[in-house]
């Protein structure tokens with residue numbers, strides 16, 4: 406068969422956040438752990454940010470990780486990985502000091518540096534500043550034939566190109582959620598935009614600011630505003646009576662164990678429901694104990710000093726936001742008393758995220774993907790989308806699988822194991838398919 410000069414990879418990753426970075430490591434390390442000397446799969450990752458960045462707009466000073474440093478990109482899968490957090494500390498000449506610090510939870514700044522350090526090891530396999538805009542079957546597909554490749558359309562500036570992949574790992578991350586009808590702009594921000602939008606303001610003009618929500622993002626931003634804007638009135642609009650603590654006690658924390666994925670995946674509707682009923686408070690609408698106490702100390706200190714600069718509007722939700730020029734009027738729904746409207750100079754909606762949703766990216770390909778009775782994608786235990794036989798290519802999800810695999814879907818806790826499982830599945834599929842490809846294979850470091 407003739408050879409076509411097409412750019413084709415065993416694995417293409419969409420997005421290069423921690424999930425696909427962890428997959429890049431698992432693929433890279435596969436050969437040394439694998440049962441034989443199969444060559445490493447060729448892989449390429451496309452990331453729309455201009456350089457590596459992990460929730461940069463929430464890299465607030467002193468904020469800490471919500472998982473142990475041991476739950477890094479690789480350790481749970483390969484404790485001797487050169488991409489572990491401990492390796493990073495060693496390379497940074499800070500291992501001794503870290504241990505002296507006796508803390509399981511590094512700052513987000515430090516973990517970001519670790520992720521950047523690990524990502525730098527894959528510079529030949531990532532294209533930054535590139536966005537995947539669509540996935541489709543190759544135009545040449547014969548009717549009824551199982552197509553083992555898909556085409557991905559890649560946009561970089563005004564240029565577009567197409568690459569082919571035998572396996573695709575979609576890992577595009579959480580989707581910021583605003584209350585219905587509220588639009589973000591230069592004075593109305595979602596927490597995911599926080600530092601960027603804040604940096605565009607003159608702080609002295611921010612005399613009244615508000616933060617909406619009672620989750621970790623809201624509490625961290627409220628504290629930041631209070632500390633950074635000593636002249637400002639800070640409102641915290643929280644739907645509960647007070648912040649609720651994130652349960653990270655050991656028994657509850659077991660729901661993030663690798664084994665909990667099996668319990669969830671192979672469980673019954675009732676057992677899955679129990680996970681959410683009893684353990685949603687490990688992650689959603691909750692705040693770390695330390696941050697709660699930190700904020701309360703500030704609030705109490707205000708009382709001692711007879712000030713009222715930090716105000717918590719509890720049992721309150723935001724209904725609407727009206728904007729006119731520099732003016733922003735917020736309509737509130739309070740179940741405690743009448744606080745119908747608030748005028749602010751800026752308001753931050755720390756109102757959470759929706760899970761990853763691959764439908765738009767899949768486009769027409771989505772019709773080959775099977776859905777459950779609630780209309781959600783069916784996903785195999787190895788995180789592969791369940792498809793009709795026409796689609797021979799493997800499409801894997803890193804995120805967007807809370808309904809099938811449980812609470813770790815959007816988190817870092819199980820990254821190392823999940824990536825290992827996905828890498829194993831992709832490599833296994835490659836071994837199964839002995840058929841020769843009519844395409845020229847592009848080496849991992851080769852630019853297409």
Ligand code: FDA
Pocket residue numbers: 419420421422423424425451452453454458459460463469470471472535536537538576577578579622803804815816817818
């Ligand atoms: P992530 O969102 O990190 O990365 C997705 C990447 O895909 C992005 O870089 C994006 O630019 C890129 N992308 C999207 N669409 C694209 C396209 N079409 N083409 C190319 N690139 C595209 N969890 C935890 O376990 N412990 C913790 O401490 C925290 N801390 C934390 C802090 C904050 C502020 C938030 C908002 C969330 C957390 N999380 C967390 C949860 C969080 O989901 C998790 O830390 C990771 O970001 C998940 O990594 P992913 O790679 O899956 O997504």
Ligand code: NAP
Pocket residue numbers: 463468469470471513584596617618619620621622623625642643644688689690691721722723724755756757758
């Ligand atoms: P979240 O936990 O989903 O919290 C969203 C909050 O917004 C909830 O309190 C919600 O209340 C409230 N809300 C929604 N609509 C509202 C409205 N109209 N009016 C008032 N309140 C409203 O989101 P998050 O805090 O962004 O956390 C998301 C994820 O990121 C979590 O996994 C978290 O752990 C992580 N995170 C980690 C760090 C860190 O590592 N340091 C920092 C920030 C975030 P209801 O529940 O009542 O709807």
